[in-house]
C-alpha cells in the first residue's frame with residue numbers, strides 16, 4: 001500500500017487533555033501503530049538537560065533531535081538502550097520540551113522521524129500539530145480539550161500514582177504557562193485543524209472519549 005494511503009488518525013490537544021491515554025486505547029482497539037510525538041520533544045529535552053546544552057542554542061538542540069537513538073516497546077521508551085519512560089515524564093522535562101518545541105529547527109529535525117511512523121495497517125498520532133502540520137491529510141482528526149482544572153487534577157493523580165510528589169497550585173501554574181507557550185508560538189502552534197472534531201473531555205472518562213473517536217472513525221468515508 002502506498003504510504004499516502006495508510007490510514008492515520010490524529011489526536012491533538014493541550015497537555016494533560018487525556019490525548020495520550022485516548023490515543024493508546026484507540027491504537028490498541030484498531031491494532032494500529034502509535035506515535036506519541038510529545039515523547040520525541042521530551043527525549044530531545046532530556047538529552048539537552050543531561051548534556052547541559054543551552055536551551056537557546058537552536059543549532060545544538062536540533063542536532064540532538066536529529067541524532068536521537070530511540071525505540072518504543074509497548075508503553076516503554078528507550079534512549080540509547082536506556083529505559084527513560086519515567087524520566088521523560090517529570091515536569092522539568094515537560095517544561096523544557098515545551099520550550100525547545102518553539103524552535104523551528106528542532107521541529108524540522110523531528111519532521112521525517114514522525115512521518116516514518118506511518119506504517120500498515122494504520123497509525124494513531126498524538127501531539128499538538130499532528131492534524132495541522134505533520135499529517136494534514138489524515139482520515140480522521142480529533143482535537144481533545146478539557147478545562148485547565150480538570151487537566152491539573154488528572155496530572156496530579158497521575159503523578160501521585162507514580163509516587164512522584166506534586167502540588168496542585170504549581171501544576172495549575174505550569175499547565176497555564178505551557179498552554180500559553182504551546183498556543184502562542186510562531187511555528188506550528190497548538191490549534192485544532194479546520195476539519196478536526198473537537199471533543200471536550202472535562203467530564204468524560206477515557207473510555208467514553210475512545211468510544212466517540214471510534215464512532216467518528218467508523219463514519220469516515222460513509
Ligand code: DC
Pocket residue numbers: 015016037038039041042094097098101102126127128129130178182
Ligand atoms: O504531549 P506532551 O505533554 O508529552 O508534549 C510535551 C511538549 O512537547 C509540549 O509542551 C509541546 C511539545 N509538543 C509539540 O510542540 N508538538 C507535538 N506534536 C507534541 C509535543
